[in-house]
Amino acid sequence: MIFINRKADSIGVISSALCLIHCVATPFIFIAQTGLLTCCSATPSWWGLIDYFFLGISFLAVYHTTNTTVSKWVKPALWLSWGLLFLVIINEKTTWFSFGENIIYIPTISLIVLHLYNRKYCKCDIDKCCVHKG
DSSP, X not given: OHHHHHHHHHHHHHHHHHHHHHHHXXXXXXXXXXXXXXXXXXXXXXXXXXXXXXXXXXXXXXXXXHHHBOOTTHHXXXXXXXXXXXXXXHHHHHOOSOOOGGGGHHHHHHHHHHHHHHHHHSBOOSSOOOSSOO
């Protein structure tokens, strides 16, 4: 558990970056698949489950990061970004609202940026705490 608390930002950055790669690669993979297999262009079920896997990993990273950060504004910003990512992924599966496909990049990139910021400035060490408190 200590490892997760200390590495939550790194795990969050990696998870969000892999999620971003997954989102960017999906259209290209299925365009190539459609060109090769014109009979079966349906998305494999395991590919859609990757969304939930990244969502779960990012939840744990946000949870542990918000428990250890000393910045007051990073906590709600991380949860807001995660909540938006959650809504976009759920909406993608249920199509409650008509959003553009590219909207998923906003919360994903914001999670990456927030985790990187928190990792650099907002961790308490023995010598010093968050450089930019607030």
